[in-house]
Amino acid sequence: MTGKTLYDKIWDAHVAHEADDGTCLLYIDRHLVHEVTSPQAFEGLRMAGRSVRAPDKTIAVPDHNVPTTIGREDPEQMTEDSRIQVEALDKNAKDFGIHYYPVSDIRQGIVHIVGPEQGWTLPGMTVVCGDSHTATHGAFGALAHGIGTSEVEHVLATQTLIQKKSKNMKVEITGKLRPGVTAKDITLSVIGATGTAGGTGYVIEYCGEAIRDLSMEGRMTVCNMAIEGGARAGLIAPDEKTFEYVKGRPHAPKGAQFEAALDWWKTLYSDDDAHWDKVITIKGEDIAPVVTWGTSPEDVLPITGAVPSPNDFEGGKVEAAQRSLDYMGLEPGTPLSEIEIDTVFIGSCTNGRIEDLRAAAAILKGKKIKDGMRAMVVPGSGLVRAQAEEEGLADIFKDAGFEWRLAGCSMCLAMNPDQLKPGERCAATSNRNFEGRQGRGGRTHLLSPAMAAAAAVTGRLTDVRELM
Amino acid sequence: MDKFETLTGVAAPMPLVNIDTDMIIPKQFLKTIKRSGLGVNLFDEMRYDDDGNEIPDFVLNQPAYRSAEILVAGDNFGCGSSREHAPWALKDFGIKSVISTSFADIFYNNCFKNGILPIVLPQEQVDILMEDARKGENARITVDLENQTVTSSDGQSFGFEVDPFKKHCLLEGLDDIGLSLEKSASIDAFEAKAGQARPWV
Ligand code: SF4
Numbered sequence: 001m002t003g004k005t006l007y008d009k010i011w012d013a014h015v016a017h018e019a020d021d022g023t024c025l026l027y028i029d030r031h032l033v034h035e036v037t038s039p040q041a042f043e044g045l046r047m048a049g050r051s052v053r054a055p056d057k058t059i060a061v062p063d064h065n066v067p068t069t070i071g072r073e074d075p076e077q078m079t080e081d082s083r084i085q086v087e088a089l090d091k092n093a094k095d096f097g098i099h100y101y102p103v104s105d106i107r108q109g110i111v112h113i114v115g116p117e118q119g120w121t122l123p124g125m126t127v128v129c130g131d132s133h134t135a136t137h138g139a140f141g142a143l144a145h146g147i148g149t150s151e152v153e154h155v156l157a158t159q160t161l162i163q164k165k166s167k168n169m170k171v172e173i174t175g176k177l178r179p180g181v182t183a184k185d186i187t188l189s190v191i192g193a194t195g196t197a198g199g200t201g202y203v204i205e206y207c208g209e210a211i212r213d214l215s216m217e218g219r220m221t222v223c224n225m226a227i228e229g230g231a232r233a234g235l236i237a238p239d240e241k242t243f244e245y246v247k248g249r250p251h252a253p254k255g256a257q258f259e260a261a262l263d264w265w266k267t268l269y270s271d272d273d274a275h276w277d278k279v280i281t282i283k284g285e286d287i288a289p290v291v292t293w294g295t296s297p298e299d300v301l302p303i304t305g306a307v308p309s310p311n312d313f314e315g316g317k318v319e320a321a322q323r324s325l326d327y328m329g330l331e332p333g334t335p336l337s338e339i340e341i342d343t344v345f346i347g348s349c350t351n352g353r354i355e356d357l358r359a360a361a362a363i364l365k366g367k368k369i370k371d372g373m374r375a376m377v378v379p380g381s382g383l384v385r386a387q388a389e390e391e392g393l394a395d396i397f398k399d400a401g402f403e404w405r406l407a408g409c410s411m412c413l414a415m416n417p418d419q420l421k422p423g424e425r426c427a428a429t430s431n432r433n434f435e436g437r438q439g440r441g442g443r444t445h446l447l448s449p450a451m452a453a454a455a456a457v458t459g460r461l462t463d464v465r466e467l468m
Numbered sequence: 469m470d471k472f473e474t475l476t477g478v479a480a481p482m483p484l485v486n487i488d489t490d491m492i493i494p495k496q497f498l499k500t501i502k503r504s505g506l507g508v509n510l511f512d513e514m515r516y517d518d519d520g521n522e523i524p525d526f527v528l529n530q531p532a533y534r535s536a537e538i539l540v541a542g543d544n545f546g547c548g549s550s551r552e553h554a555p556w557a558l559k560d561f562g563i564k565s566v567i568s569t570s571f572a573d574i575f576y577n578n579c580f581k582n583g584i585l586p587i588v589l590p591q592e593q594v595d596i597l598m599e600d601a602r603k604g605e606n607a608r609i610t611v612d613l614e615n616q617t618v619t620s621s622d623g624q625s626f627g628f629e630v631d632p633f634k635k636h637c638l639l640e641g642l643d644d645i646g647l648s649l650e651k652s653a654s655i656d657a658f659e660a661k662a663g664q665a666r667p668w669v
């Protein structure tokens with residue numbers, strides 16, 4: 001018998017029912033809920049007279065819509081439709097008795113940052129959320145899927161998800177990273193190599209020395225963007241760093257239960273003889289600081305490169321690349337480091353954690369952002385914000401000229417008032433550069449927090465190594 | 469959920485690859501707490517100019533395709549977010565089936581929950597159907613779920629794969645929550661067993 005992958009092991013431990021055709025009911029250990037994709041699900045429950053099966057395993061937090069400006073408790077700060085969504089979540093959390101972190105709670109933040117921070121996310125769990133970046137939680141060796149609203153309703157009612165098993169894909173990053181290269185560069189480079197559909201139908205396990213060397217924050221950044229590579233879930237086997245991170249968190253097991261959990265968590269790795277349906281290997285030292293030039297996360301190039309020509313591509317991508325260039329207002333052949341930007345956004349579930357803020361602050365210390373630049377830091381949670389203030393990072397950002405915001409998704413998807421205007425160009429640490437993502441007609445270049453900080457200083461996309 | 473049986477309708481060609489969920493339904497329309505009414509904003513930023521006027525070139529604004537029920541699209545349709553607002557908007561517009569060489573996983577799943585049939589075919593066959601769709605409203609494509617075939621207006625027929633459980637639910641218009649609740653005993657048993665093995669969860 002061949003060995004099992006980490007995904008196989010977690011899957012096998014959660015099958016509650018298997019039909020003859022292989023369709024399974026997968027038991028869900030943690031269900032995270034936010035205000036945008038849940039109202040219709042709760043409404044569905046009410047209409048059918050159903051209840052939430054496991055309210056104790058269900059955690060809700062408003063994040064997508066909420067303003068991140070100071071004084072946001074004032075309902076006047078929100079548009080009416082946003083307020084209705086947040087109020088619906090307040091009410092649903094109360095009516096159905098689920099854990100809730102309202103905007104007024106310091107623990108509030110982006111759902112994928114709050115879950116790990118509060119110890120809701122643990123190794124070997126199944127975690128779902130009506131949000132595609134649920135893959136973030138895979139950094140703990142948890143099987144974490146994004147789901148649609150009908151599935152949110154299904155999980156609320158049954159605590160299970162109807163699933164067929166995906167295939168196993170291994171992405172190995174060997175060796176060491178070079179200076180100035182971060183987790184964000186790894187994850188973008190993988191998507192650049194595989195394309196946005198390369199992981200479709202697979203669960204990805206990231207492994208190799210460069211992944212092992214990452215902190216938990218960095219691993220979350222890598223797994224976060226599994227979905228941009230097409231995979232519904234990304235995983236990293238838990239190790240001492242994981243256990244250390246989890247230990248002592250509010251909802252992590254304590255004492256003898258922690259020891260018991262640890263015994264099981266230590267079995268969560270892919271066996272040497274496990275079967276992989278697809279394997280990608282990238283050398284850590286080959287990864288450079290990267291940026292995106294187009295409107296798909298696969299449009300990735302090293303910052304030392306130049307804007308490509310549509311003729312560099314084949315098939316349907318020729319037309320897509322032309323469309324991207326038109327939208328982005330870029331000419332083929334322009335060096336990426338000559339692209340001028342007017343906005344910098346540091347935040348999101350990809351790069352809104354303390355380590356990300358440290359990396360950006362390290363570049364900004366003692367410097368000012370370029371005149372006329374609009375730059376903002378939106379910490380991923382109230383606790384990240386508080387810690388950054390304690391460490392003096394907030395002062396570095398403010399002194400440099402950044403706005404220092406409250407926690408939320410903010411300009412990652414611009415559902416709150418933070419939006420780009422048509423033609424504005426933003427260096428963003430978030431995960432999507434789709435047309436209109438940060439505001440209609442807005443142009444987005446994805447990059448790491450350190451690269452975003454460098455761009456804020458120079459006013460153009462910049463190789464961070466020049467400022468190190 | 470509505471039953472899906474056989475559909476013969478106008479197909480709109482959208483050859484672009486990587487049509488993402490932000491294109492299908494931009495985020496400003498996600499602030500609804502309802503499932504209905506999103507059809508007017510389907511493909512909003514491609515369909516209307518800054519003043520809200522229709523952009524005549526956009527395929528669904530052309531007279532021949534205003535009542536399209538099928539989309540023939542480029543590779544990797546529906547990539548991006550998990551928003552079910554994307555299939556809700558398609559459905560509200562009247563789209564009942566999307567044909568492409570590949571779909572993003574979450575979007576693909578979401579379609580079935582809303583009575584929309586996503587069909588994966590090889591590139592050559594999608595190319596043929598794309599050409600057919602370009603002929604406008606006289607070229608009607610037929611999708612037969614029972615027999616798992618798509619037939620072009622000139623009678624070329626292609627078989628497609630679909631998961632038997634998903635097919636069953638779509639043909640019968642079944643509510644899968646109801647079906648899963650019938651398996652409550654299995655879920656109870658699993659919960660009891662897992663509760664002992666992993667009491668910290
Ligand atoms: S930060 Fe951005 S990607 Fe993450 S959950 Fe919020 S909107 Fe989605």
